[in-house]
Amino acid sequence: MSLDQIRRWDSGALAHGVNDPFGQGPLPWLREREHYLEGSGQLLPWYVDLAAIDGGRTGTRTLPAQRTARSRREPGPHNADDVGLQIKGYTACSSVEPGGAVDFHVTVNPAQQFLVDVYRIGAYDGGAGQITTSPRLSGIVQCPPLTAGRTVSCHNWWQSWRLQIPTLWRPGAYVAVLTTADGYRSHVPFTVRSPEPADLLLVLPDVTWQAYNLYPENGRTGASLYHAWDEHGGLLGEESAAVTVSFDRPYAGAGLPLHVGHAYDFIRWAEREGYDLAYAGARDLHAGRVDPTRYRGLVFPGHDEYWTVAMRRAAERARAHGTSLVFLSANTMYWQVSLAPSPSGAPDRLMMCRKRRPDARGRSALWRDLGEPEQGLLGVQYAGRVPEPCPMVVRNAGHWLWQDTGAGENDELPGLVAGEADRYFPRTALPEYTERMLLAHSPYEDGTGALTHQETSLYRAPSGAYVFASGTFAWSPALDRPGHVDRRVQRATANLLDRVTGRTRPAAPGPR
Structure with a gap:
């Protein structure tokens, strides 16, 4: 090795x-x-x-x-890894209401004391505020993960610490930072749900986060819905990857999910702007722990590629009720997945997706192959990867979304088409709407060198709900990522959320 x-x-x-x-x-x-x-x-x-x-x-x-x-x-401190397993952990539930408890399962190698510092993501100096610190805890080397085929689970780990969430804690996205006495560190994200409704419900994509999780990323046993390892430590592709992955395991590497920064960028900006936010995870939407019709809008701030049927039905029910839907990334709702209990009976701890392995009717697990293209809810759908960041080209600049942004027709917003992109597919059915507008049409070359394009979409459902899809990975980072902030995107997002929530603000000052 x-x-x-x-x-x-x-x-x-x-x-x-x-x-x-x-x-x-x-x-x-x-x-x-x-x-x-x-x-x-x-x-x-x-x-x-x-x-x-x-x-x-x-x-x-x-x-x-x-x-x-x-x-x-x-x-x-030094970040732990999945080879040495200096310190790694996960929570028995990824979201909890104030007054509940979060149980941590942690392995420490070699066995020694460790601390847990809990941060909340938000409008703090540095982007996160330290909320509490655990007492010194005794760490042990936990049993190796259990494996069944490509599925890896650590549900056999002993509980290491219970964090009781005070009722006065603010709902939000939290990160527990685990640090050993000898200076190694890892991370465990969790969500404190909102017991009371707010203007906007922020839905964190924990289902998609787990789909990408290759833990343990050690060249032997780890597997995600994308990759696994061969006997020589080589990385195998999707055809050999896991079909079932467990939530009962840490995230690979430093312990934070891939793409987690997209959600955190939005949170920092939205809290600084003063929006009334409630918080939940995708599995809360799936299990019915949150009622999406109680909010003026649902915001999906990060890459949100994997959806259960229950999640989609909840979003459709919200739209029909007049609750707006705001999708700030691309490649949303691409794969259909199902959730099942863990071997110990805990609900929704296993995720299954056969991806391109055909079912009895020869269909893949793509929503579009199963007869419900994502465009039927989003207004656009996944087009492909973007090899190099490209400009977003503004269309319909007179629309209220672009008001006071300073953006003109055909203006280019540098680097705003990046990662992955969506577009409108003319041969795919659109949702019912009373108004519809494409607000960006951005050419770029795909991985083969062919010219294609990205599009940003907004439509209004018959219920009055707005449905916005940015169609690019780069939208949320443009809100608050150092080096990527674009004030035009910030103002456009504020225009959208103000329209959704009924909030008013003064017009931006004109040029001097």
């Missing part, structure tokens, strides 16, 4: 074969070391490019001259 192979596994994006230029995104605790301006003692923000500190450039922006001094680097 070479060091290069281990680094490749630990990279995540390479192992999953996903072209996502944004990845997990910047998070304040993911830096390996603290960085200070030499001679000043000033701690640098976690998103600053060190090359820029040394006189280089960050994107197209040069830092001020007074910040060209070299930084002093202090030692910090």
Whole structure:
């Protein structure tokens, strides 16, 4: 086993074969070391490019001259991996209401004490606020995961710690940071659901996150719905991947899901803008733990590719009730999946998707192959990957979505078509609507060099609900990702959410 192979596994994006230029995104605790301006003692923000500190450039922006001094680097914690398993963990449930409890199952190698620092994602300095810290906990080396074919499960791990959620905690997206006494660190995301309705329900795509999870990413036993390993540690493709994956296991690598940053980008921006948000996971929508008709809008902020029938029916019921749907990524609702109990009987802990393996009628698990193309809800559907980020080209600039953004007809928004893209398929049925508009039409070359295009869609259902689909991975990062922020996208998103919630704000000042 070479060091290069281990680094490749630990990279995540390479192992999953996903072209996502944004990845997990910047998070304040993911830096390996603290960085200070030499001679000043000033701690640098976690998103600053060190090359820029040394006189280089960050994107197209040069830092001020007074910040060209070299930084002093202090030692910090190291991210755990799936080879050494220095510390890894998962929760027995991914979402809980205030007053409930979150049970952590953690393995520590070698056995030693560890701490759990709990952060909430939001409009804090650095993008997350530390909420609480556990007492020192005794860590043990847990049993190896159980395997059944390609399915890997750690439901045989002992419980390590119970976090009781106080009733005064704010609902939101949380991350537990696990740190060993010898300085290794891993992460466990979870959601505190909202017991009361709000204007907007934010639905975190935990089903899709698990589909990509290759844990353990060690060249032997890990498997996702995309990949598995052969006997030589080689990465196998979709035809040899798992059909069933378990939620009872950590996430690969540093412990955060692939694409999680897309959701966190939206959360930071939306909380800073003051929107009234409730929080839930996709499995909460599936299980009926949240009533989508109680909200003015449902927001799907990140890559949300895997949907159960129950999830789709809940979204359709919400639309029919007049609840708007806001999809801020691409390749949404592409695969149909089902959920089942774990071997211990806990509900919705196993996910099944046969993908391209045909059923008795020769159909794949694509929603469009099963007779319900995603365009029937979204207004557009998945077109393909985008090899290199390309400009989004504005269409219908007089529409209220683009109001006060400064965007004109055929203006190009650099880098806004990236990762994966959706478009309108003329031969596929559209949903019923009273108004419909395509708000971007952006040409790009696909992986074969053929010219194709991306489109952003908005329609109004007969119920009065709006359904927006950005049609690109890059929309949420443009809201709050350092180096990717686009103020036109920020204002367009505000226009959309203001229309959905009935909120009013003053017009943007004109040019001076």
